[in-house]
Amino acid sequence: MMHPEQVHTIIAAGLPCEHLQVIGDGHHFEALIVSADFVGKSRVQRQQRVNEILRGHFNSGELHALSMKTQTPEEWSAAHG
Amino acid sequence: MDAQQLIKEQVTSNPVVLYMKGTPQFPQCGFSATTVQILKACGVSTFLSVNVLENPEIRNGIKEYANWPTIPQLYVRGEFIGGCDIMREMYEDGELQKLLEGLVEPV
Numbered sequence: 229m230m231h232p233e234q235v236h237t238i239i240a241a242g243l244p245c246e247h248l249q250v251i252g253d254g255h256h257f258e259a260l261i262v263s264a265d266f267v268g269k270s271r272v273q274r275q276q277r278v279n280e281i282l283r284g285h286f287n288s289g290e291l292h293a294l295s296m297k298t299q300t301p302e303e304w305s306a307a308h309g
Numbered sequence: 310m311d312a313q314q315l316i317k318e319q320v321t322s323n324p325v326v327l328y329m330k331g332t333p334q335f336p337q338c339g340f341s342a343t344t345v346q347i348l349k350a351c352g353v354s355t356f357l358s359v360n361v362l363e364n365p366e367i368r369n370g371i372k373e374y375a376n377w378p379t380i381p382q383l384y385v386r387g388e389f390i391g392g393c394d395i396m397r398e399m400y401e402d403g404e405l406q407k408l409l410e411g412l413v414e415p416v
Contacts, residue, residue, distance in 0.1 A: 235375065271376075271395045271398065272390075272395065275395065276376060276377070279376075279377065283378065286379070293340060293379060294379070295340075296394055297398075
């Protein structure tokens with residue numbers, strides 16, 4: 229069982245984010261992650277980057293599911309005008 | 310055959326493979342259910358589905374195979390495509406339909 233704030237802190241520590249939002253019920257989480265680090269990376273590569281940061285928590289079963297929307301700052305601005 | 314070899318065999322000998330929790334008829338997880346719906350919406354009615362809940366070795370092995378920690382996972386023509394979020398985004402952008410073109414059975 230993890231708190232959304234914990235997940236937020238762990239992602240933020242491992243990846244420089246322009247925007248980061250994490251919500252969840254302790255088992256299932258949803259995150260919006262906007263990072264310049266995603267530029268030039270495929271969707272799979274972006275999620276792998278985030279999964280890598282959280283690997284230990286996935287392996288321990290503490291974190292069951294994290295649904296992600298991964299965007300570059302440019303994609304984010306385009307979507308939010 | 311160890312789990313890695315078995316997975317390789319499955320994904321290369323079947324054009325569309327979905328590793329999921331439960332079966333397409335009775336999914337045991339909301340994310341797995343969504344991925345089945347997306348495949349159906351793309352017109353793919355027959356695909357190999359592997360219920361990881363019945364096979365602990367595959368359940369663990371599949372996480373290593375694509376370095377992807379969660380299930381469901383979709384493979385098309387032997388290539389790892391993604392999990393539920395990626396399938397949904399690709400479907401919304403029309404990319405998944407394109408990828409699956411030619412694998413859709415005539416009605």
